[in-house]
Amino acid sequence: MSPRFVYLAWGRPQRPRANLIQTLHTVEALAALGAGVRLYLPPVPAGFDTGGFLAGMGIRRPIDLRPVESLHRRWGGWPFALLHLGELRRAGVVYTRVPELSRVLARLGIRHWLEVHETDTLDARGQLPALRTALARGTLRGLVAISEAGRAALLRAGIEAARVHVLPSGVDxxxxxxxxxxxxxxxxxxxxxxxxxxxxxxxxxxxxxxxxxxxxxxxxxxxxxxxxxxxxxxxxxxxxxxxxxxxxxxxxxxxxxxxxxxxxxxxxxxxxxxxxxxxxxxxxxxxxxxxxxxxxxxxxxxxxxxxxxxxxxxxxxxxxxxxxxxxxxxxxxxxxxxxxxGWDARARRLLALSAGAPASAAEAA
CATH class of the missing domain: 3.40.50.2000 (Glycogen Phosphorylase B;)
Incomplete structure (x- = not known):
């Protein structure tokens, strides 16, 4: 059965950084709320202790975590998207914080959300025009900044205010x-x-x-x-x-x-x-x-x-x-x-956002 919420990430469990901490705790909180969430990650080495890794990251509840070879960075997301095309199209919410994956999803007509952490990097890499096009076509449902300052930077870059939302990081x-x-x-x-x-x-x-x-x-x-x-x-x-x-x-x-x-x-x-x-x-x-x-x-x-x-x-x-x-x-x-x-509050706001409710005070004003 296809999950309701599909989260795509490029964080590597064998070399975890803050981005993966945020991803895992958000997914754990979504699962605790009954969201039916599945997290796809790049592949892990043979014999990798996934249970020990999750415990070390502070994850205490079961999550549907699926490391797959097709999501290795070297492939740019295309093999994964093509292999999982049906699942992605059936999912209620497809979510990522990787601009390169967002571009692949948009090219395939898969509606999704992109969480933006580095507004300056988007501009420096020339990725903003593609995001504006995907927003206009509706394949990109919206952008999620992690701070109001990040949202303001996206607005200055010409992104429509109604399409940019705010969802800060969280804490256990x-x-x-x-x-x-x-x-x-x-x-x-x-x-x-x-x-x-x-x-x-x-x-x-x-x-x-x-x-x-x-x-x-x-x-x-x-x-x-x-x-x-x-x-x-x-x-x-x-x-x-x-x-x-x-x-x-x-x-x-x-x-x-x-x-x-x-x-x-x-x-x-x-x-x-x-x-x-x-x-x-x-x-x-x-x-x-x-x-x-x-x-x-x-x-x-x-x-x-x-x-x-x-x-x-x-x-x-x-x-x-x-x-x-x-x-x-x-x-x-x-x-x-x-x-x-708390991560549970972040997950609730993310679910509300994907259902059409505003995620920040600035949007509700």
Missing amino acids: LTAFAAVPALTEADLRAPRALYVGRISRDRGLPLLEHLAAAGVPLTLVGPRDHEPAATHAQLELRPAVAHAAVPAELARGALALMPYQADLRHAASISPIKLFEAMAAGRLVIASDLPPLREIVRDGVNGLLVPPDDPAAWLGAIGRVRKDPAAALAMAEAGRQTASAY
């Missing part, structure tokens, strides 16, 4: 609510954390500056770049399975999000780690970029700082130390903010 509220709550003592002399991919465009030089200035700091994640020097206050820890991230967040009080303006997707980002840190009750200090400003309100549920101003970051940490009671209140407000971004 149950897993991250289990992180022990902070106390004022934790914030009086806080340890700062960065959990995620470590690179210069994600603020590595700034993080080094903080450690050199005496801020106790732990970086957890895969490293695209290495620190320029060793620092007594800087602890480097390897990447952990996504299911272990709550335990890593429990090791500190401040969650730093020093995304730089030259990060490829800085203009439209909706970082999972932001929602996770807030749901864990950690005080978020983040770069003052438009997409992050949609979630973090400076001085209310976190602190916003110019991305490339080390003195301002040190000042924000000093502000926490000086008034730990106010910092604790901001952390708790952040936890309340995150409560609206």
